[in-house]
Amino acid sequence: MIWRTSRVSAVKSSALKSSALKSLFVSVALVIPSHCLLAEEGNQEENQAIVEEELTKYDRDHWSYEPIVRPTVPEVSDSDWSITNIDRFVLAKLESESLQPAPPADKSTLLRRVCWDLLGLPPSIDQIQQFVNDERPDAYERLVDSLLASPQYGQRWAQPWLDLARFAETDGYEHDKLRKDAWKYRDWVIDATNNDLAYDDFVRLQIAGDLEHPADDDAVLATAFCLSGPDMPDINSQEERRHVLLNEITSTVGSVLMGLQFGCAQCHDHKYDAISQADFYRLRAFFDSAIELKQNRSVGVLASYEDFPRTHLMHRGDWQQPGPELYPAFPRVVNPSGEMPSEKVAPRLELARWLTETTNPLTPRVAVNRIWQHHFGSGLTTSPSDFGVMGDSPTHPDLLDYLAHDFVRDDWSVKRLHRTIVLSSVYQTASVRPVDADLGAQWDLAQASDPENRLLSHFTRRRLDAEAIRDGLFSVSDSLNRKMAGPSVSPPLPREMLSTLLKGQWSESPNKAEHYRRSVYLFARRNLRYPFFATFDRPSADQPCALRNQSTTGVQSLMLFNSELMMDAASRLCDLIESETSNSKSQIQSLYLRLYARRPTGDELDAAERFLSTDATLVDVCRAMLNSNEFLYID
Incomplete structure (x- = not known):
């Protein structure tokens, strides 16, 4: 039986009885070693062939598939502005459009920006005083190094990865059952981030840690990445459950690590990218023997089997219509050499190593773009999980390749990449229009020419994310519990919400101090x-x-003005300020310093004191200031 695939659909043809016709079809198929494509000769159902369109140079003629070559750093006119090579790439693009970068942000703004970025917390009073008063030329560099060394760094930068890993501590679906040990994977990510675990190791462990270091419990735990998505343990058909889980793992690995939408090829060949349905199931085959299912029991980590796995191509993605058997093989579009997994090494371990080979162009590009995105609000390409033909082309392709090349050269160090980015002049530019007339005119020109700031003439103002807002509300009053690791905490929910929940859906943690953890x-x-x-x-x-x-x-x-969480945060901040001083002027100055990392202007001080002279109280001032855009946004 022949299964013929095209860029439009995967269609099961009728059985070909003519050996001549069968030979004709097979002759135009992509040549793939038998152990990686088809099962050995067997009964009629197993003895099937897949016919795919052979990939051409045109299919691979796309920027993200090209090998990463370190580009030449461009010459610029304003060489004094450039601190790092990042600046030269950005400035060269600006100068080509007759634009100029904004002036640098002031020290207080920069301090607040980099603390929120690297720690997910506002600067402390000590940090403010030390940095503002430090006149040494390397003061900012020293600050950055201290932030990267802080354990709070891992707590902040674990969350973007947990978003990608679709991390939660329950199964989802109707019953949403608890996964009692899921929090251990979260702690593993935090520790790996704080320890600056090389990104290639970080990836390999999450794909095949159980095979690379079978005696290491942490390495086995890392594979929870693959199984952190939703699951339905109580479903009647465990085969259907297996099918859904395997497809979800395959789609996640494709989009998160390679930036390609493999999930689009579950049912038919990808409509745009050179990813066939067979490519999808070959990638899925790496994981086929790594899932051990038991009904009514959540999955946790991958199971370690050493056999050479195989899977079926499912007709139209239907788990009840298995087609030809497929063996693991690397995606053809990013594997021009035709490299194949060896039968001497566990295939999933080979996949993990292939993903992190220095010659793989996608893994470092995708990782660098994601980190850039979290610092600037937008990646160098704005489609971070779609580097395919329908994705957004990078605004600065040479800069992306330069960073990706050096990322690999620097032992895949994420901290070093953060450091390079935040020390650049690009990162340190102002986010508001300058008062100076000439600089203001240059700002207006850049805004008119590039309203979305894709050319990075200035820093883009952006709002804090949900976790940072909550952490910041308690950090400014020194109420944040900075305890590391351990089981998760369930803070109180609004009474009106609790009344609608089923028993056991949310059990408030009895230790009140735990409610203030990050x-x-x-x-x-x-x-x-x-x-x-x-x-x-x-x-x-x-x-x-x-x-x-x-x-x-x-x-x-x-929510910010009336919720119990905000009332509690404002009350705690008020109590702290009142314990420091009873002088209203000093209280207002302390609030501005804690919340905005700056001192109030004369007008701001007068306005706050006039407000306090009415029926308002200090807690009202605290609540108003915590609600301000200056607190909620990073400038």
């Missing part, structure tokens, strides 16, 4: 997001989230 440690139920997080666009964890939505709604304003 947001990354809050219990993550898939079907019931913590209300504050849901209001501020935290994803549902049903699928990988590469870029969060950023909505602006009336509910957000009401």
Whole structure:
């Protein structure tokens, strides 16, 4: 039986009885070693062939598939502005459009920006005083190094990966059962981030840690990445469950690590990218023997089997219509040499190593673009999980390749990449229009020419994410519990919400001090997001989230002004300020320093004191200032 695939659909043809016709079809098929494509000769059902269109140079003629070659750093006119090579790439693009970068941000703004970025927290009073008063030329560099060394760094930078890993501590679907040990994977990600585990090791462990280091419990735990998505343990057909899980793993690995939408090829060949349905199931085959299912029991980590797995191409993606058997093989479009997994090494381990080979062009490009995105609000390409032909082309392709090349050269160090980015002049530019007339005119020209700031003439102002807002509310009053690791915490929910829940859906943690731990440690139920997080666009964890939505709604304003969480935060901040001084002027100055990392202007001080002279209290001032855009946005 012949299974013929095309870029449009995968169609099962009628059986070909003519050996001549069969030979004709096979002769135009892509030549793939038998152990990687078809099962050995067997009964009639197993003895089937897949016919695919052979990939051409045109199929691979796409920027993301090209080998990464370190580009030449461009010459620029304003060489004094450039601190790093990042600056030269950006400035060369600006100069080609007759534009100039904005002036640098002031020290207070820069301090606040980099603290929120690297730690997910506002700067402390000590950090503000030390940095503002430090006149040494390397003061900012010293600050960055201290932030990268802080354990708070891992707690902040674990969350973007957990978004990609669709991390939650319940199964989802109707019953949303608890996964009691899921939090251990979250702690593994935090520790790996703090320890600057090389990104290639970080990837390999999550794909095949159980095979690379079978005696290491942490390495085995890392494979929870593959199984962190939704699951339905109580489904009647465990074969259907297996099919759904394997397809979900395959789609996740494709989009998160390679930036390709493999999930589109579950039922038919990809409509645009050179990914056939058979390519999808060959990638899935790497994981086929790695899932051990038991009914009514959640899956945790991958199972270690050493056999050479194989899977079936499912007709139209239907788990009840298995077609030809396929063996593991690397995606053809990014494997021009035709490299094949060896039968001497566990295939999933080979996949993990292939993904992190220095010659693989996708893995470092995708990783670098994601990190850039979290610093600037937008990646060098704005489709972080789609590097295919329908994805967005990078605005600065040479810069992306330069960073990707050096990322690999520098032992895949994520901290080093963060450091390079935040030390650049591009990162340190102002986010507001300069007062100076000439500089203001240059700003206006850049805004008119590039309204979305894709050319990076200035820093793009952006709102804090949900976790940072909550952590910041308690950090400014020194109420944040900075305890590391351990089981998740369930803070109180609004009474009106609790009354609608089933018994056991949310059990408030009895230790009140635990309620003030960092947001990354809050219990993550898939079907019931913590209300504050849901209001501020935290994803549902049903699928990988590469870029969060950023909505602006009336509910957000009401939540920030009237919720019990905000009332508690404002009260705690008020108590701290009143314990420091009873002088209203000093109180206002302390609030501005804690919340905005700057001192108030004369007009601001007068306005706050006039407000206090009415029936308002200091807690009202605290609540108003915590609601301000200056607190909620990074300039």
